Amino acid sequence: MIALCDCNNFFVSCERLFxxxxxxxxVVVLSSNDGCIISRSNEARTMQIPMGEPYFRIKGLLxxxxxxxxxxxxxxxxxxxDKVMRVLSKYTDSLEVYSIDEAFLNFPAEVFAxxxxxxxxxxxxxxxxxxxPVSIGVASSKTLAKLASERAKKSESGxxxxxxxxxxxxxxxxxxxxxxGIGRRSADLLRRxxxxxxxxxxxxxxxxxxxxxxxxGLMTQCELKGQSCMPVSSDEKxxxxxxxxxxxxxxxxxxxxxxxxxxENVLKAGMLLRREKLLATALSVFIRYGYRHYGSxxxxxxxxxxxxxxxxxxxxxxxxxxxxxxxxxxxxxYTKGGVTLSFFEDASFRxxxxxxxxxxxxxxxxxxxxxxxxxxxxxGRRAVFPASLAVKDKPWKPHREHLPSRP
DNA sequence: TCTGGGGTCCTAGGACCC
DNA sequence: TCTGGGGTCCTAGGACCC
Numbered sequence: 211m212i213a214l215c216d217c218n219n220f221f222v223s224c225e226r227l228f229x230x231x232x233x234x235x236x237v238v239v240l241s242s243n244d245g246c247i248i249s250r251s252n253e254a255r256t257m258q259i260p261m262g263e264p265y266f267r268i269k270g271l272l273x274x275x276x277x278x279x280x281x282x283x284x285x286x287x288x289x290x291x292d293k294v295m296r297v298l299s300k301y302t303d304s305l306e307v308y309s310i311d312e313a314f315l316n317f318p319a320e321v322f323a324x325x326x327x328x329x330x331x332x333x334x335x336x337x338x339x340x341x342x343p344v345s346i347g348v349a350s351s352k353t354l355a356k357l358a359s360e361r362a363k364k365s366e367s368g369x370x371x372x373x374x375x376x377x378x379x380x381x382x383x384x385x386x387x388x389x390x391g392i393g394r395r396s397a398d399l400l401r402r403x404x405x406x407x408x409x410x411x412x413x414x415x416x417x418x419x420x421x422x423x424x425x426x427g428l429m430t431q432c433e434l435k436g437q438s439c440m441p442v443s444s445d446e447k448x449x450x451x452x453x454x455x456x457x458x459x460x461x462x463x464x465x466x467x468x469x470x471x472x473x474e475n476v477l478k479a480g481m482l483l484r485r486e487k488l489l490a491t492a493l494s495v496f497i498r499y500g501y502r503h504y505g506s507x508x509x510x511x512x513x514x515x516x517x518x519x520x521x522x523x524x525x526x527x528x529x530x531x532x533x534x535x536x537x538x539x540x541x542x543x544y545t546k547g548g549v550t551l552s553f554f555e556d557a558s559f560r561x562x563x564x565x566x567x568x569x570x571x572x573x574x575x576x577x578x579x580x581x582x583x584x585x586x587x588x589x590g591r592r593a594v595f596p597a598s599l600a601v602k603d604k605p606w607k608p609h610r611e612h613l614p615s616r617p
Numbered sequence: 618t619c620t621g622g623g624g625t626c627c628t629a630g631g632a633c634c635c
Numbered sequence: 636t637c638t639g640g641g642g643t644c645c646t647a648g649g650a651c652c653c
Binding site: 309310311312390392393394395396423424426 | 649650651652653
């Protein structure tokens with residue numbers, strides 16, 4: 211059996227851990243730049259506050275109804291997430307961390323005679339040791355475990371198991387759009403083709419499914435029938451890409467400010483890259499002008515590839531700013547920018563070139579970046595940073611108006 | 618004035634090879 | 636009326652996930 215453990219209203223639950231006075235009152239958490247709503251407490255849900263709603267549009271209503279508003283603090287939530295995952299790892303032979311607030315757990319039949327009881331026990335332990343309420347769904351495949359966890363959320367016990375006996379009923383009462391892996395696009399098509407429920411989907415000709423929804427659709431179909439096609443894997447896969455981007459706090463028109471904003475993104479990406487012990491052989495930079503949902507908007511971007519992987523802040527920043535100089539058009543009103551690193555190599559098995567034309571400074575830059583990482587790790591991030599960013603006015607800094615006031 | 622940020626995987630089609 | 640067969644690699648775009 212496979213269990214899916216899902217943290218309830220995760221970001222709100224984290225805020226309540228930091229500020230117990232938020233317990234029992236309606237709470238929402240906002241995305242970066244206080245842009246839109248990304249987590250709601252149950253009380254806020256019942257007030258019909260939609261997920262993803264732009265904050266500026268609903269601010270009046272939130273104020274009127276006395277909803278507590280929090281600017282999101284993702285790094286803090288990540289720490290809580292790590293704690294939850296550490297607790298979960300104690301109760302399974304294989305834990306797959308699927309997202310910041312979800313994990314799949316393997317429940318081998320020979321070890322856990324009663325999966326429901328085991329899940330209920332785990333749920334209690336996470337609450338006790340990490341302070342986060344969770345829901346757990348148990349079934350024979352990941353796709354079914356996802357469905358089970360949705361039912362668990364609505365159940366008294368917080369745990370739900372899909373057994374062979376109740377499988378058919380569950381599929382019949384599940385709309386296609388609620389299936390994990392079926393998004394809005396596919397759901398619309400399926401409904402038009404007379405496939406309104408998970409049961410209909412499971413009964414369709416596999417060749418038809420394959421043709422319309424690729425191998426992924428086929429896997430989903432198998433999983434709905436109870437056959438596991440996506441095993442729980444605790445192997446930590448190395449990332450395919452690392453992206454750091456931000457919508458800026460205000461419009462930027464000068465090249466210098468744009469360069470500063472992009473440099474901040476590069477430094478963050480570089481730190482993540484080195485933490486994964488990787489080298490990047492590709493880097494891309496993009497900047498957006500205008501607003502996405504307001505007036506006209508567009509992106510300027512470009513990639514660069516490197517002969518050999520790089521990882522130092524110096525080399526990454528040089529490459530990014532060189533791109534920026536090429537794509538930047540004066541006179542535009544820029545609102546967002548970011549950087550993506552990709553095509554990674556393993557830093558611990560660096561491929562040497564036949565003719566060694568490595569920049570002589572490279573080793574020095576890399577040692578320097580590692581030292582900066584270490585200092586910032588010990589003293590808190592931003593203990594050391596480039597002097598170019600030591601400016602008073604940072605118009606690119608995202609807004610965060612709803613942080614708790616500190617004593 | 619205004620709507621986040623970060624990922625993965627799959628396929629089709631083009632370019633190229635013998 | 637009529638022009639083979641088999642392969643690789645890369646990219647852009649779509650769809651999906653949290």
